Amino acid sequence: MNPKGSAMSTSPRTVLITGTSSGIGLAAAVAAARAGWRTVATLRDTSRADALRKAAAEAGVDLDIRRLDVTDEASVTTAVEGVIADYGRLDAVVNNAGAGHLGTLENDAMDDIRKVMEVNFFGVLNVSKAAMAHLRASGGRLITVTSVGGVIGQPFNEAYCAAKFAVEGYMESLAPVARTLGVSVSVVEPGAVATEFVNNIGFDLEAGIDAGPYSGALRRYIDRTVEQFLDGSAQTPGGAAEAVMEALDADRPAFRIQTTDWARGFVGTKLADADGSAVQALTGAWVA
Template sequence: MVTQSILLITGTSSGIGLASAVAAARAGFTVVATMRDLNRADALRDAADTAGVSLDLQPLDVTDPASVAACLSYVKATYGRLDALLNNAGAGHLGTIELESVDDVRAVMEVNFFGVVAMTKAALPLLRASGGRVVSVSSVGGVVGQPFNEAYCAAKFAVEGFMESLTPVAATVGVRVTVIEPGAVTTEFVANVGGRRSVEGTPYDGALRAYLERTAAAFDPAAAQTPEGVADVIVEVLTSENPPARVQTSEAAQRFAGVKLADLDGAHVQAVTRHWVTGA
């Protein structure tokens, strides 16, 4: 039963992670809500209080092996089980490779990809024991490469490939795996994206401005999905008897992902994204 299920969520200080922690607790899960800095937990506490639910807030840095190990040890010692892992922690990044260091790209991969790998590896023994599931928040950017998102999309493509490959293997030991693909969501994620200044004043500046103009419209609250809307989809996946391997969280995300899935030679994707940087 859901009321006996233990759910660990990464990256719950804001956005999709915050909304998912509250929605899952309302659905009956015991939620271990984690974030790198518990000093940023006020928004989550307020949301939980408003919803009338309780959460177990714990520190976790998915890029720190000791922190990952300590968090899973805490879950095992406190609850004796883990029924689901929601890999949500991540960070956006804008830039282009001529203007960045390889270390910049590695840093993006570390949090968005290797953090997912580390958490999944650490959680699998408990999930095998419970017949649980791994749910990972990717992005339509894990399906369609997008201008100035080279490192971020590379990390999300890696998540998609990792999870798609893991899915049939995990199923042999009773663990279900699902990738969640949101499109534009009205969160603080875009506002916190790093790397933008590295492009300003360079030969790529005009293309960046065109991209940012297009993106601002896509993330306008009138057009974008809410974090709560994404959270509802995630809870549906967490409670489904037979969850799919891949879920887009909105009709817009389905249409966008469909561009790639029906595009064997890549021409359609390039036709769609080319005007994002030319403004034409």
């Protein structure tokens, strides 16, 4: 399953990464290029690639920056077929593009919930489906950045966690099937990553909180979460990207890879929680 040993190893291994304008995607693109991967760094809006280009220049690496909107099947097809046309191979895909969302069922519009699923779940499937035949040809790797929120549901993250749960379930089900044809499937589960929470949830903290009867619980949840980012316990994007590189380069990568000891302990609570009581006690304390 290791592309290093594939029949096409005479040319550089090629990886396509989505959502590389910032955060984990940007850090993973630079790290992959530094490690010798021919890296196709994609993003929905290429006018937002300045930070990516700057990071690549500072690292002294070359990136092939292309447009890819995970919610647009035509855009996905164009990007994947372009990689094959230009390089003749695709050895790995890193599904990183995603969007946060903060809200709760009674207050959320159904269209907003569907949008969260479209980006975080169906977008992953769009890219994975388009790439799978090429990954079969290379004995390649399909890697998806999910979240600890794909294992443990978290207050006011219902839609986001539902999408991440769906991704984890899909990939966990796909992994043994893909393995029969030489494709390795992994999910990478970060916890809190510095700089991403406020930017990605689509919620204006400065505008105040008016969530009706849920305002008190939401305020407590936000205070607890912001404190996690301010006290230095949030991981850097570069740290999370190291787990992506583990999935890319390990001889036999695990299916599920957490990015920190905290993340391992957190998801371990769920995986050892047969009746669900431990998780409910944990997350209930965040809003009680």
